[in-house]
Amino acid sequence: xxxxxxxxxxxxxxxxxxxxxxxxxxxxxxxxxxxxxxxxxxxxxxxxxxxxxxxxxxxxxxxxxxxxxxxxxxxxxxxxxxxxxxxxxxxxxxxxxxxxxxxxxxxxxxxxxxxxxxxxxxxxxxxxxxxxxxxxxxxxxxxxxxxxxxxxxxxxxxxxxxxxxxxxxxxxxxxxxxxxxxxxxxxxxxxxxxxxxxxxxxxxxxxxxxxxxxxxxxxxxxxxxxxxxxxxxxxxxxxxxxxxxxxxxxxxxxxxxxxxxxxxxxxxxxxxxxxxxxxxxxxxxxxxxxxxxxxxxxxxxxxxxxxxxxxxxxxxxxxxxxxxxxxxxxxxxxxxxxxxxxxxxxxxxxxxxxxxxxxxxxxxxxxxxxxxxxxxxxxxxxxxxxxxxxxxxxxxxxxxxxxxxxxxxxxxxxxxxxxxxxxxxxxxxxxxxxxxxxxxxxxxx
Numbered sequence: 001x002x003x004x005x006x007x008x009x010x011x012x013x014x015x016x017x018x019x020x021x022x023x024x025x026x027x028x029x030x031x032x033x034x035x036x037x038x039x040x041x042x043x044x045x046x047x048x049x050x051x052x053x054x055x056x057x058x059x060x061x062x063x064x065x066x067x068x069x070x071x072x073x074x075x076x077x078x079x080x081x082x083x084x085x086x087x088x089x090x091x092x093x094x095x096x097x098x099x100x101x102x103x104x105x106x107x108x109x110x111x112x113x114x115x116x117x118x119x120x121x122x123x124x125x126x127x128x129x130x131x132x133x134x135x136x137x138x139x140x141x142x143x144x145x146x147x148x149x150x151x152x153x154x155x156x157x158x159x160x161x162x163x164x165x166x167x168x169x170x171x172x173x174x175x176x177x178x179x180x181x182x183x184x185x186x187x188x189x190x191x192x193x194x195x196x197x198x199x200x201x202x203x204x205x206x207x208x209x210x211x212x213x214x215x216x217x218x219x220x221x222x223x224x225x226x227x228x229x230x231x232x233x234x235x236x237x238x239x240x241x242x243x244x245x246x247x248x249x250x251x252x253x254x255x256x257x258x259x260x261x262x263x264x265x266x267x268x269x270x271x272x273x274x275x276x277x278x279x280x281x282x283x284x285x286x287x288x289x290x291x292x293x294x295x296x297x298x299x300x301x302x303x304x305x306x307x308x309x310x311x312x313x314x315x316x317x318x319x320x321x322x323x324x325x326x327x328x329x330x331x332x333x334x335x336x337x338x339x340x341x342x343x344x345x346x347x348x349x350x351x352x353x354x355x356x357x358x359x360x361x362x363x364x365x366x367x368x369x370x371x372x373x374x375x376x377x378x379x380x381x382x383x384x385x386x387x388x389x390x391x392x393x394x395x396x397x398x399x400x401x402x403x404x405x406x407x408x409x410x411x412x413x414x415x416x417x418x419x420x421x422x423x424x425x426x427x428x429x430x431x432x433x434x435x436x437x438x439x440x441x442x443x444x445x
Contacts, residue, residue: 058158066183073144079125087147166250175276195237233342258343287332
């Protein structure tokens with residue numbers, strides 16, 4: 001538990017702690033005054049040198065801006081001393097930080113609610129000072145002294161406090177938000193130096209707390225942090241937070257990678273390609289994944305201008321390009337690039353047939369084949385039957401002039417058939433000789 005702080009310094013023994021209390025000298029002659037003055041000056045010089053600790057090199061301790069740090073001081077020689085007899089002091093060359101006197105801690109200007117000592121460690125002879133919310137103005141040499149005799153301070157040690165800036169290396173993806181802690185409630189400015197740019201740093205946040213030009217819709221400050229939203233590769237580089245004296249509070253090296261996705265969609269569905277920015281971009285398509293990119297759309301001010309095969313199927317909304325009614329020919333890789341050639345996002349899409357679509361196609365083909373087979377068989381059977389009828393039956397013209405005979409004939413019917421000749425008969429030829437026999441008058445038995 002820390003010692004209870006008091007208001008100001010105690011002013012122990014007629015003056016500030018650590019100050020040399022001069023006794024009023026008796027009236028002397030001129031020679032005595034001179035000798036006394038020289039002796040006093042020498043004593044003060046020795047005491048001042050002892051207080052400053054010139055003979056000992058200070059211990060270096062570093063802390064990040066805004067952090068807490070412990071400044072060591074070894075008081076083990078006074079371990080066990082009653083608290084009402086303890087008196088030690090922390091100060092710099094020109095500032096008194098705090099003093100511990102009779103169990104109470106008194107802090108100097110600028111260190112209120114920031115300087116702390118532990119009562120528990122004091123009892124063990126540890127006079128270390130804890131300093132909270134370190135700022136650049138705290139960077140100094142701090143000296144710890146103990147009053148071992150009335151109005152006499154014994155130097156115990158010194159500490160060189162160094163305040164350093166915060167540093168981070170971050171890798172984010174396009175569309176993410178960057179959060180930069182400011183580490184202070186005091187006014188600051190935030191600068192952005194683009195990677196590989198020879199331009200002067202851009203103002204992300206002014207000392208008045210306002211977003212810089214071009215960042216009005218993307219930057220806001222809340223709860224001690226600055227947020228930059230909708231990152232793209234154009235935002236990668238170095239970010240610096242500085243106080244109004246030009247001291248660097250923090251730096252962040254940021255890399256922004258492209259957002260990459262792989263999706264499988266059904267034919268007829270819609271594909272969403274993230275643009276992730278309101279700046280002008282170009283959308284390229286590679287159907288085979290071999291690097292043969294073709295520009296299919298350009299987007300500016302939420303309006304897409306596309307090649308004919310995409311023109312009626314593309315819309316832009318909420319920084320997304322939507323391709324509707326997917327086809328098998330839409331399968332491939334889509335890449336979004338800014339005007340500097342940086343890849344913002346990439347989507348690899350595979351297009352599948354809807355559920356059951358493949359079965360329907362197979363069934364349709366099978367039915368078609370079956371119908372063709374059935375039709376072919378029917379035609380073949382009809383043709384075979386016709387051939388059989390043609391071979392078993394002949395139209396014969398019978399008359400008195402045809403007397404040759406190549407085999408017996410059997411008359412199927414004696415009815416006359418339509419035609420100009422009255423003697424047309426239908427005969428069945430068993431021997432397939434191809435000749436007709438004259439059947440005068442009636443059909444033979």
